[in-house]
Amino acid sequence: MPDGHDTTRLVLVRHGETDWNRDSRIQGWAPSSLTNRGREQARTLGAHLRESYEFDRLVASDLRRTRETTALLRDEGVQPEPNFDRAWRERCFGVYQGLTKTEIFEGHPEFAPTTGVSAVRATPENGESLLDVRERVLAGWEQLLADADGETVLVVTHGGPITLLLGxxxxxxxxxxxxxxSQHNCAINELHVSEAVEIIRHNETV
Structure with missing residues (x-):
């Protein structure tokens, strides 16, 4: 938690739509780009953020779809310069990236929610378990809080990190x-951090 008395405000947003989102394919760390709709979502979000917040810091996942979203937000006037951080990446699904969720859960039931607690620890070949991802994201979160005491920070990331952090x-x-x-593309989540963490906005689209 921040050491000072000022409230730290964090705004976490998911990237714009990609082809793989639209087709319900697992993207993981794949270099997928935004659709035309995703670009428009990002521009609309950028205009809203510019009018609603004055950011002291901008942190983003370094994957292609978040880089592209961040560039479009900045085109709409969102400041300042971004710092790209691997801690905010989506879960790496290793050899299964590109499969649909149905294909993964039916062909590899060890990853399906219906499998139970073991699915949390299941690790795809060359990928990460859900426990791995949560540990990575929470470490990034703690570092961000330490660096951004009393600031207003924008984080451009993915659905997985946001849902795990909010959970x-x-x-x-x-x-x-x-x-x-769940998290919609370009949805807004706002957190206020002082003595505790308060969720002000959750999964709001503009």
């Missing part, structure tokens, strides 16, 4: 975080 803040288990909540 941890709410006290949900990992399963509850990923099965009971």
């Amino acid at each position: 941890d803040i709410r006290g949900d288990d990992i399963f509850g975080a990923i099965t009971d909540h």
Whole structure:
């Protein structure tokens, strides 16, 4: 938590739509780009953020779709210069990236939510388990809070990191975080951090 008395405000947004989002394919770390609709979502979001916030810091996942979203936000006047951080990447699904969710869950049921707690620890070849991702994201979160005491920060990231972080803040288990909540493309989540963390906005689109 921040050491000072000023409230730290964090705005976390998901990237714009990609072809793989539209087709329900697992992207992981694949270099997928935004669709025309995704670019328009990002521009609309950028105009809203420019009018609604004055950011002191901009942090983003370094994957292609978040870089592209960040560039479009900045085209609409969102400041300042971005810092790209691997901690905010989506889950790496290794050899299964590109498959649809149905293909993965039916062909590899060890990753399906219906499998139970073991799915949280299941690790795809050359990929990450959900536990791995949560640990990475929470480490990035703690570092961001330490660096941004009293600031207003924009984080451009992915659905997985946002749902896992918000689940941890709410006290949900990992399963509850990923099965009971979702994130729309370019949705806004606003958190205020002082003595505790307060969720002000959740999964709001503009």
